[in-house]
């Protein structure tokens with residue numbers, strides 16, 4: 715895995731121009747138009763990574779209904795909620811598409827569990843990050859191999875750590891253009907979009923789960939709590955990130 719200070723050989727000035735053009739154009743575009751523009755502006759393979767959260771469901775709707783040439787990929791960590799698998803299946807039925815799942819590398823995961831235990835991630839931040847690395851970050855690297863664009867559901871007002879999320883930027887570590895078409899949306903506007911278009915969403919959202927990841931590491935939040943407070947709640951002082959975005963933004 716490349717460290718954030720390294721620049722991927724494919725990160726180019728051309729990509730920077732794509733990112734700047736998208737960021738400039740996004741102000742006047744709706745979600746459908748933003749995704750179509752990303753597809754039009756970025757040559758080569760584009761990957762959308764979904765965890766089936768409400769933001770990702772909005773993006774999936776705009777991708778599938780426009781039949782955009784964007785690969786939709788998810789990470790089946792082995793620890794997902796049954797409700798997440800349910801909305802995954804509902805999404806495939808609704809749009810008549812299958813969604814590619816990447817799983818952790820079997821041998822590495824077997825070794826980690828044998829060494830640390832099935833819930834070893836609770837013992838330290840380092841072990842938690844190592845589990846996320848095995849189950850999410852390494853598969854992400856495979857998902858984005860040879861890709862020139864990456865679509866995410868990040869919003870700037872999800873957390874203070876995400877407050878600088880741009881419309882689009884070059885990810886120098888991965889050598890691609892990272893596009894965040896919901897960067898300036900609120901949770902309420904995403905929910906309204908999902909309601910308006912009758913998009914399937916994870917049933918856990920109706921039970922106080924705002925940000926949904928792996929089952930043992932996610933809980934519902936109380937009214938007024940930060941959106942990501944339910945993730946790794948036992949790590950009071952840590953960033954609420956799994957490493958998919960934090961190291962390469």
Ligand code: SF4
Nearest residue numbers: 835845846849928931
């Ligand atoms: Fe492991 Fe929890 Fe990270 Fe999932 S969220 S990969 S179970 S530490």
